[in-house]
Amino acid sequence: MSQVGLPAMPCPGRSARGAVLVVTLVGCMVLAALVFFVINHGRQVNARIVTQHSADAAGMAGAGWIARSFNTVSMNNVSMTRMIALIHALDAMPLATRGAHVEQAALRDALAARIGSLATPDAWLTDVARDQFDRMLSELNDEVAILQPTDAFWTDQFDVSAMTAFEGPSGPGSIWEALRGLDAYSRVAMETLGTLAQVHAVNGGEVNLVADRAAEGSAVMLPVRPEIPWRRGEFNDFERPVAFGLLPGADRRLRSSPTSRGLGQVDDERTNRGPYDTIYGWRHFLSVSSGGAVVFSPYDSIFNWSDFSAILGGGGGGGGGSSSATLTVGGVDTSGRPNVFGGGPSNRSEGGPTADKRAYTVSGTHAWAMRQVSGFAAGHLRFSRYSSWARQLADTKMRYVWGGDSARRFAIPDWDVAYPSDLDTDAHEPLPFSGTAWFRLDIKSRYPRDDAQFGSAGSWAFEDRPLTSYEVHARIERPNRWWLPEYQAALPGGGVERRRMIDPDELNDHHDNLTVTDVGEQAWLYEYEYQVLFDPEIGLPALLDDDGNMVPQPAYFVQVVIYAAVNRNAVRPGVFDPRNVEVTGDGEIDEALVPVVANPYEGFDPSAAEAPAPIDFDHEQIDSGEEVRRERFTFLGAAQRSDRPLLWPSRFQGGKPYPMNVALAEGHVFNNHSWDLWTQMWHAQLKPVEDFGHWLDVIDRSLLDAEASEVVSEIELEDLGRFLGSVEALGEIMMAH
Numbered sequence: 104m105s106q107v108g109l110p111a112m113p114c115p116g117r118s119a120r121g122a123v124l125v126v127t128l129v130g131c132m133v134l135a136a137l138v139f140f141v142i143n144h145g146r147q148v149n150a151r152i153v154t155q156h157s158a159d160a161a162g163m164a165g166a167g168w169i170a171r172s173f174n175t176v177s178m179n180n181v182s183m184t185r186m187i188a189l190i191h192a193l194d195a196m197p198l199a200t201r202g203a204h205v206e207q208a209a210l211r212d213a214l215a216a217r218i219g220s221l222a223t224p225d226a227w228l229t230d231v232a233r234d235q236f237d238r239m240l241s242e243l244n245d246e247v248a249i250l251q252p253t254d255a256f257w258t259d260q261f262d263v264s265a266m267t268a269f270e271g272p273s274g275p276g277s278i279w280e281a282l283r284g285l286d287a288y289s290r291v292a293m294e295t296l297g298t299l300a301q302v303h304a305v306n307g308g309e310v311n312l313v314a315d316r317a318a319e320g321s322a323v324m325l326p327v328r329p330e331i332p333w334r335r336g337e338f339n340d341f342e343r344p345v346a347f348g349l350l351p352g353a354d355r356r357l358r359s360s361p362t363s364r365g366l367g368q369v370d371d372e373r374t375n376r377g378p379y380d381t382i383y384g385w386r387h388f389l390s391v392s393s394g395g396a397v398v399f400s401p402y403d404s405i406f407n408w409s410d411f412s413a414i415l416g417g418g419g420g421g422g423g424g425s426s427s428a429t430l431t432v433g434g435v436d437t438s439g440r441p442n443v444f445g446g447g448p449s450n451r452s453e454g455g456p457t458a459d460k461r462a463y464t465v466s467g468t469h470a471w472a473m474r475q476v477s478g479f480a481a482g483h484l485r486f487s488r489y490s491s492w493a494r495q496l497a498d499t500k501m502r503y504v505w506g507g508d509s510a511r512r513f514a515i516p517d518w519d520v521a522y523p524s525d526l527d528t529d530a531h532e533p534l535p536f537s538g539t540a541w542f543r544l545d546i547k548s549r550y551p552r553d554d555a556q557f558g559s560a561g562s563w564a565f566e567d568r569p570l571t572s573y574e575v576h577a578r579i580e581r582p583n584r585w586w587l588p589e590y591q592a593a594l595p596g597g598g599v600e601r602r603r604m605i606d607p608d609e610l611n612d613h614h615d616n617l618t619v620t621d622v623g624e625q626a627w628l629y630e631y632e633y634q635v636l637f638d639p640e641i642g643l644p645a646l647l648d649d650d651g652n653m654v655p656q657p658a659y660f661v662q663v664v665i666y667a668a669v670n671r672n673a674v675r676p677g678v679f680d681p682r683n684v685e686v687t688g689d690g691e692i693d694e695a696l697v698p699v700v701a702n703p704y705e706g707f708d709p710s711a712a713e714a715p716a717p718i719d720f721d722h723e724q725i726d727s728g729e730e731v732r733r734e735r736f737t738f739l740g741a742a743q744r745s746d747r748p749l750l751w752p753s754r755f756q757g758g759k760p761y762p763m764n765v766a767l768a769e770g771h772v773f774n775n776h777s778w779d780l781w782t783q784m785w786h787a788q789l790k791p792v793e794d795f796g797h798w799l800d801v802i803d804r805s806l807l808d809a810e811a812s813e814v815v816s817e818i819e820l821e822d823l824g825r826f827l828g829s830v831e832a833l834g835e836i837m838m839a840h
Contacts, residue, residue, distance in 0.1 A: 147746070150764050155766040157322050158322070164308070165307070165740065166738045166788075168304075169787070177783040178783045179288060180718065186282055188467070190278055191498075192472040196257055198492070198513045198698065200253050200489065201515060203492065205515055210667050211243035212520060213518075213540075213668050214667065215240055221236070221622060221626050228546075228557075228661070228663075235565075246484050249483055265277065266278050301812065304740060305322055305814045308322020320742065320744035323740075323823075324740055325798060325805055326804065326805050327812055329738065330735075333720050335716050335717075337710060337716050338714040339709050341717060342359050343370070344467050345501070348377070348380065348465035350369040350376075351365065352369055353368060365717075369781075374778050381777050381782060382776060385470070386465050499511050499678050499700050510681070510699055511678050512679055514537075514679060514697050516538075516670045537670045541664055541665060541666050543662055545565065546563055546661045546662070547659070547661075548563040548641060548660075549563070549641045561641075564640040630660070633658055636655060641658065719780040732771075742766050746762050769791065772785060772786070773788075799831060
């Protein structure tokens with residue numbers, strides 16, 4: 104029997120395994136494609152971010168360099184105005200120090216010789232007066248201790264002309280060398296502005312691409328070579344900033360020329376106010392009365408250049424650490440000079456005109472330099488005329504270059520402490536000295552000196568403030584001069600009017616309401632009664648009558664005056680013009696006491712091309728308007744990077760017409776204080792890209808510059824322009840993403 108076999112069947116395991124393999128392979132391919140897509144897409148997103156960062160960096164690096172260059176030139180301009188002011192101030196130091204040293208040493212010796220004999224009829228007043236004059240003597244000793252080595256330094260140890268003189272002992276002074284260096288630096292900064300801005304833009308943009316290991320890419324700033332119209336002025340353009348704190352421009356006060364020269368009209372009260380006003384705040388408000396007249400200027404009152412010291416110390420009923428006595432020096436010109444006796448308290452019994460601030464003035468670097476001098480003097484040389492003479496000398500040196508002044512001389516005082524008791528005060532001949540000096544202590548009191556409560560706590564105060572133009576209610580007539588050179592006034596019909604001198608001992612015979620008493624060796628006590636409406640410093644409140652009006656009350660003024668010295672120099676101390684000098688005595692001038700004021704500008708030609716000069720925009724072409732800002736102060740940073748996919752580029756390239764990622768960024772340069780190259784507040788920042796078509800025009804204009812550039816590829820820039828031109832219609836939409 105034969106066995107019939109079943110037909111052979113295929114193995115199910117092999118068929119299933121083949122299908123799985125196919126599915127697996129397809130899945131792997133899909134997964135690989137997905138991985139490629141994810142990687143390529145991630146790289147694409149990252150590339151776009153890096154490209155935008157590169158464009159931002161290019162825009163900020165280029166615009167930032169331009170802003171920094173503007174600030175550099177601005178700081179150089181301002182630094183040069185400071186240096187010019189320092190030429191005036193430093194060159195004034197030797198003579199100002201010598202005069203102050205000679206004067207303070209002589210006056211210190213005079214006070215030391217006379218304090219011991221001081222004795223008033225009131226023991227309390229004597230103690231107070233001696234205490235105050237002892238304090239003044241101590242301060243004078245301190246001043247001489249400062250002035251003596253300083254005088255020796257300027258005279259024997261250092262030649263200031265090596266710093267300040269245009270023709271110094273070894274060539275131009277060090278300040279002049281610094282001026283030339285800053286001038287040259289500013290010129291180079293402006294001449295290379297566009298080229299270096301592009302270099303910084305390219306470097307700033309491409310460093311981001313390099314950090315991302317981009318195979319291909321570039322960055323550029325547009326325009327390729329920025330052009331900012333600028334000009335170099337002349338030395339006389341410094342006059343207005345130095346003298347008045349204003350930018351160059353037309354000004355009737357200018358000594359060099361009242362019209363705009365060099366830089367032209369830079370100053371503008373709205374847009375170009377300059378750094379001295381907008382940054383440093385060197386403005387001083389003018390108080391204007393209802394009638395429109397200027398009645399008070401803080402600048403003039405704070406920095407007082409008169410020939411007598413403002414009093415700073417002391418207080419009611421006890422005084423302070425410094426003396427409340429006054430050192431006063433009289434001169435030939437008695438106009439506005441303080442009196443030996445009198446003066447009166449500065450309390451107002453009647454209100455002055457009301458004032459409101461309506462305007463201000465600005466000071467320049469010359470005043471800044473003088474403030475450094477006066478600031479030191481106020482704290483350490485407050486009885487000295489050091490700052491006053493320094494100002495006179497510095498002003499003279501400034502007028503040498505701006506004002507055409509001829510050579511001036513400086514009269515050094517020659518003080519003689521001997522009292523001129525042998526003079527005939529009735530003589531019609533001028534006195535043989537040019538001025539007198541004295542010490543004075545002023546006290547106001549609620550009680551007269553012979554009252555038992557005189558000197559009690561709260562009833563008296565030192566009157567140590569500068570006198571005002573508003574005096575007490577009852578004005579007492581007082582003699583104007585004592586031991587000053589005889590005043591001579593021309594009479595209408597010819598000849599002169601001579602005014603007789605009055606000796607202190609004769610005052611009792613001239614005025615019934617005052618008493619003068621000898622209280623020591625050439626020392627006098629001066630007393631009078633006056634009327635005041637109120638004075639809380641001496642315990643006098645306001646008293647009202649039945650109608651509510653304030654009632655005048657009696658108060659008492661006491662002065663102790665000590666003679667110091669007479670100046671035997673025939674010329675009043677300070678700067679004078681030898682062609683028009685006023686002398687006293689026999690008219691003989693001691694040449695040793697009137698040295699020539701050195702001219703640091705000797706041999707200097709302000710109009711010479713090589714003279715230091717400021718640099719600024721050409722303001723005939725540049726203003727702060729929107730059109731100029733857009734055209735001259737706005738820059739486009741552009742970056743492009745290869746758009747080639749990392750994996751399977753033949754499949755993921757997508758047939759793009761331009762193989763680069765492109766990004767744009769707009770940088771703006773601006774100054775929010777003053778639109779000039781004096782105010783170092785230039786900034787750069789990014790803003791949204793605007794006006795796509797404008798930048799296409801800039802690219803077209805920049806192709807020639809790119810051809811000559813060593814850092815920008817003309818071909819890449821042309822390709823970039825072609826691509827941006829192809830998407831111009833979508834530009835505004837693309838920029839708004």
